[in-house]
Each structure stands twice: as C-alpha cells, then as structure tokens.
Amino acid sequence: MNKITLRKEIHDKISDIKEADIVVGIPSYNNARTISHVVRAVKAGFAKYFPDKKTVLINSDGGSTDGTIEVVQNTTIEDFQSILLYHRVEPFKIATPYLGIPGKGSAFRTIFEIASALNAKACAVVDSDLRSITPEWIELLIKPIIEGNFDYVAPLYHRHKYDGTITNSIIYPITRALYGKRVRQPIGGDFGFSGKLANFYLTKGVWETDVARYGIDIWMTTTAIANNFRVCQSFLGAKIHDPKDPGADLSEMLYQVLGSTFDLMETYQDVWKKVTISQPVLTCGFQYAVGLEPVLVNLDRMIDKFRLGVKELMEIWKGLLSQEIIDFLHRVEELPKEEFYIPDDIWVEIIYSFATAAHKKIINKEHLLRSITPLYIGRTASFVIETWNSDASEVEEKIEQLCKMFEDKKSFLIENWG
C-alpha cells in the first residue's frame, strides 16, 4: 500500500512538526478561486478558538492546474485585529497532491494518514469551494471532540429547500431508518472526527472502491455510527458553495453515493437488521434562521426525463420492482404537470427494491444504479411541486414524514433482503 507519509517531503514535514493537537484538512481540485477564503477561515478559527493548541492545516490536492496549492501556501491573514486577535498564531501547513484514484475519498485518506502520523487528537475536513465558512465552523466541528469526547461531528446546515435533494430524499431517511441515528446531513462534506476514528478509518480496505470518490461522506458517517463511535452534529449556519461542481453528472453522483450506501448495507447487515427505532443525536451550536439564495428549477425538463425513463427503462425495472409500482409508474407518466405526484410509500418501496436488487445482484450494479436516475428526477419534480409554496419548516416536516415512511417500511426491506 502506498502511503503519503512515505513521501520524503511529507515525512520531513511530519518529523519537523512531530505531534499535533488539531488537524484540519481541505481536499481540493482546481479551487484556486475559492480556497483562499476557506484557508483564512480555518486559520482564523485556529487562532481564535484554539490559540494554545498545536494546529496543522493540510491541503490534499487532486493535481490542480490552476495554482490551488500555491494559493494555499501563500494565503495569510493580513489583519488579525479584524477578528479581535492581537497575537498572531501561525499554524503548520502541509499542501500536497494525494495518492490513489482521483476523488474526494483519496484526498481524505491522505488527511487521515497525516493526522495519524501526527497523533492528532481532533481532526476536521471542510470543502474547498465553501463561500459561507466562518472561523466558528472550526470551533463547532472540533470542540465536541476535544471537550465533549465525541468521535464524530456531522454538520447541520440551513439549506435551500431544493438544495441537497439526494440527501433529503434518499440518504438521510435511509441512513436514519437503517442505523437508528438522526444525522440530518450524513453526506454534508464538512466533518469533525477524533484521532481514534481517523486511525479506525485507515484500517478499512476501501480505498479502491467508490469510497475513494463521492462515496466517502456516507462511508465516514455510516462507519462511525455502525461501529458505535459517539456521534453528534453541529449547527454551522448556511451552506453556500461555489456553483462550479466537478460532479455535475447526476447519474455518476447517484451511482457513487448509492453504490457506497448499498455496499455499506452489505457490510453492516447484522447491525441494521437489529435496529428498530431511530433516536436523535445531540446538536451543538446555536441555531438561527439564515437567508438563502434562490434555486432555479426546470420542472418541465425534469418530468420529461422521468417520462423518457418510464418509456425506455421499464424492461430493466420490471425485473426488480413490484407490479403495483410498475402500474403506478405507467399511470403517473400520463399525468399532466399539475397533477404529477410520486407519494412517499411508492418512493420508499422503489429505493428498498433497488437496494435488494443490488444485494441479490439481479443485474450489473452500475446499470442498476444509473437506471434509478429518471425515477429520482421524477421524485424530485414531485417534491418540488408539492412544496412549491412551503416554507423551510413545512419542508422539514415533509422530510420527517418521508423518514417515518422509510422506518415503517423497513420490514419490507428485511423480508425481501433474504
């Protein structure tokens, strides 16, 4: 196994630093435009909230060609008085290209390895395209570990009602129903974790799978919950990030995230089959309402894509969905936009049927997971129509109802799983 810590310059740097209390990692790929703000926020967070701790900032880069690493190296806080600090505390900084297959997960692995080599007590990772990150995020992700003895801190954001739709319609409800912990943003992207948990992550041989890419977030959260690490969540405010998303291909995102979720269901089937109820997790941080940027939605195009899927992919779906669902999909395909609606129970049954089909290897996994895209788009369109005039709390209530449906129908999953 190639280890980043075996690279001479990294080895020398680790030898210089020796040990660290806190490590914060920033994975990046061509984020020169936004990473400076993130680096400054992290540095200010270190200076403001952990002035007496030995801190290290790691930039794990995927081979950027726009000078991201140089931006990280050169970013400093010019005016510490603006954040009410009168003594300058410079953290150690390591900016390095990561090893392994290209993806966020490989970047995280490098951060885990360096954190482990430095014997870090608390770690955090934050996205490099964040525009809303503040120094307080570092406090909120790290303090529960240092002072509260938690092992994993998931983020909790205020997001636009149509932001994070894979999270809201699949990942949050299914994770909650399977593993019994109400972690609202299991794939939020910004996490805090203990050094002990970082070492545990490194013992797992998953770095050649989809975990090395988009699957890393759900893998970290599920691994922490399923292995009984102490989990909490911290309210970070709004999540606003750069619109340039490297994973613009929706079916690729679904394939990687759902693929990792279903793989984890195989790994931890003895754990989730025993879970019958879900429990809330401790939420740290002061919650407040925030203004959010509007999100444009093209409903006609979404419904067209759903109809095209029903017309062309029905032969594939027939092998895994019940006749009742098949009949329903044919009916909803005919409905006009105003009446277009995919109810919670149908959606839950679809997701559980796909999970079972992946488990039973009914068809090639990649084909199976990519074929869910039109159904997901249809469900998202239905959700948009249903919540068009709803405010944030009403939307949250709808998501809560969906979660309960996932929990109620878990027996369907267990029966079909075999």
Next chain:
Amino acid sequence: MSNFLQKVIIEPFDKFLDKVLHFLPNLLSAVLILLSGIVLGVILKAIFLRIFRAIRLDKFSERYGVVEILQKGGVKEPVSLIISRLIGWITIISFLIISLRSLNVPAIERILERFILYLPNVFVAAIILFFGYLLSNFIGRAALIAAVNAGMKISGLIGRFAKLAVFLLSVTMALEQLGIGRGTIVIAFAIIFGGIVFALSLAFGLGGKDIAKDYLEKKMKDEEKKDEISHL
C-alpha cells in the same frame, strides 16, 4: 429378349436388393445407437441436473459472479440447467457420430472425418457468438441508460443500434473463424456499418438541421432554463 431383361433389370435389381439387405442391419444398428444415445442423453441430463442441484452449483456460481455475467447477457436460466443440457446434447451428438460411422458408407465416413476436423472451428465460433451476445446486451443496455440519463429522445434507438453493432461484429468474427467468405464478410460488415453511420449523418444533417440549429442556438445563447439544484 428374356436375356436382355435379365441383364438390364433383374440383375441390377438383385444386386441392389443384396446391397440393401447387407445395409439394413447396419441401418438398424445405427438407428438403435442413435435412439439409445437420445435416451442416454435425456437420462444423463436429468441425473446431472439433480447432482448439480444437490451440490448447489447455482448458489456457487451466484457467489462467484457467473450468474451475474449470464444475467448481464440476458440469459436467465440457471447454470445447472445450462450445463446439464449441454451434457445431454454432447451425448446425443456423440452417439449420432457413432451411429453414422456404423453405417459403413465410405462417403459418410469421409464427410464425418472432415466434420470432426472442422469441429474446433465451430466450437470457437460458438464461443465467440456466445460472448458477443452477452457483450452486445451489456453494451446495448449501458448505451440505453446513458442516453436516457442524457435526456435523448432517441435513446431506445441508440441502445438497439449499439447492441446490434456489437452483435454484428461478433457474427463477423464467428463467420471469419468458420472460414465462410473470408475477407468478404469483413468488407461487407465495414460497408454496412459505415453505411449506417453515413446514413445517420445524412439523416441528421438534412432531416434534423432545424433541430440542430435550434439546439445550438439555445446552447450558444444559453436560453435553455437550467436547474440549479445541488443534489448532494
């Protein structure tokens, strides 16, 4: 006159009758061998099917991904049934060859000899066709899903075209292996394949020029209303 009739009709007829009488026992034994081969084939098929089910061959092949490979290719029958059926057919074909040899007809023996020498080619061609079929289903389905996810109205056509193209390629390779129309087949395939692509280009260029123009205009002017939903 009677001498003439004796020489022209009766003697040849006697000879023919003699030969038929000599041949009949061989024919009978050939038919018996073939019939016993068919019976043995059916029995062996049933026995092996039971044995394979007893040793849970289907579970074993499922665990090692054989079922997945077959299902990817659209073959839905269990592995135990496929192999036992194959054993049955090999038995029947073997007995058919033995029965034909027992006829003691030189012409048939020569044909059989050539046939046996040709068999490896048939076997390789069958394997090429089998894997070509699996691959064509796999590629066709991948192309269909990709086209649907890209929102292409002609995704069904794209999937079928991809499937057909891969299967045609495997047929060409199989025929090449069998030595049927060497060169001609490859050229014919190239002409047909090139022709289809050319026809599609022409159809799109002439028939779909307005659609292409509208599409490009929309893209260039960014008129199409895009989603800003962040899925993750």
